[in-house]
Amino acid sequence: MAVGVMLLLCICWGLQQVAIKVAAPSMGTVLQTGVRSLIATMLVCALMLWRGSSFSMRDGTFVPGLGAGILFASEFLCIALGLTMTTASHMVVFLYTAPIFTVLGLHWLVPGERLRTGQWVGIIAAFIGIALAFASGFEAGGTLRSVLGDALGIVGALLWAATTILIRCSSLSEAAPTRTLLYQLGVSALLLLPLAGALGQIGTVSMTGIAWMSLLFQSVVVTFASYLAWFWILRKYLASRVSVFSFLTPLFGVGFGVLLLNEVVGLRFAIGAALVLSGIVLVNLR
Incomplete structure (x- = not known):
């Protein structure tokens, strides 16, 4: 069952970047992320009320929760x-280099998370892949703007890794998944919605059918249901056995980008992406 659920999650996560880009002409990308965080926040609150879960800012999770929310919003x-x-x-491949940065951070910060030889090989392979994939942005047809977009994907991966490490090394590691998710989504909505307004994205919204479908998919399926399903899997199965499937997400993401957006994948980027995926597999194997 876990394999089937993980495959479904990887498909949803791989489609996420495509969904944002498809709806961008109708709703600004920053506004999309803010609105979906707001909708998902309300869904998490409803779930907590239905379960009778309590929420307190005096249980030692507020400060790390606020930090995780800021990192999540920045990502x-x-x-x-x-x-x-x-x-x-490009975005999905660079973003999903996060596991590489996560294991490096945990290696230095958590004594029980020391890396083995095979994992170091995976990290080296992944960094070579990142360099190749990033260099592909300078190929014929590439622009400084596209290279900057790729760089933002890598920064997003670093922020994602920082969020994971913060949760792992703080009181959030013992908190209920819904509470951790609520911090991330709530702070994200509070920060991104005003920023979208400052960027002028609220006044240019045109809610087409594609925009509605994309927003519902991002908020209900990805940000709410898939995250809770992931937390459920981590409670039921060994993280080391299911996290290896994360390499499938960028694979699905690239496939959806080619099929739905007619994106072109160059040879250098394809080789770099393959090395990144191989590195993710190696660092997750036990």
Whole structure:
């Protein structure tokens, strides 16, 4: 069952960047991320009320929760801005280098998370892949704008890794998944919605059918249901056995970008992406 659920989650996560980019002409990308965070926040609150879960700012989770929320919002700001400059295929590959940065951070910060030889090989392979994929932005047809979009994808990955490390090394590691998710989504909505207004994206909204479908998919399926399903899997199965499937997400993302957005994947980027995916597999194997 876990394999089937993980495959479905990877498909949803891989489609996420494409959904944001498809709806961008109707709703600004920063506004999309802010609105979906707001909708998902309300859904998480409803779930907590239905379960009778309590929420307190005096249980030691407020400060790390606030930090995780700021990092989460910053990550999706990078994604939102980056998708206006580069392709969804590039964004999903660079964003999902996050596991590489996560294991490096945990290696230095958590004594029980020391890396083995095979994992170091995976990290080296991934960094070579990142360099190749990033260099592909300078190929014929590439622009400084697209390279900046790729760079924002890498920054987003670093922020994602920082969020994971913060949760792992703070009181949030013992908190209920819904509480951790509520901090991330709530702070994200509070920060991104005013920023979208400052960027002038609220006044240019045109809610087409595609925009509604994309927004509902992002908020209900991805940001709410898939995250809770992921937390459920981590409670039921060994993280080391299911996290290896994360390499499928950028694979699906590139495929959806090519099929739905007619994006072109160059040879250098394809080789770099393959090395990144191989590195993710190696660092997650036990």
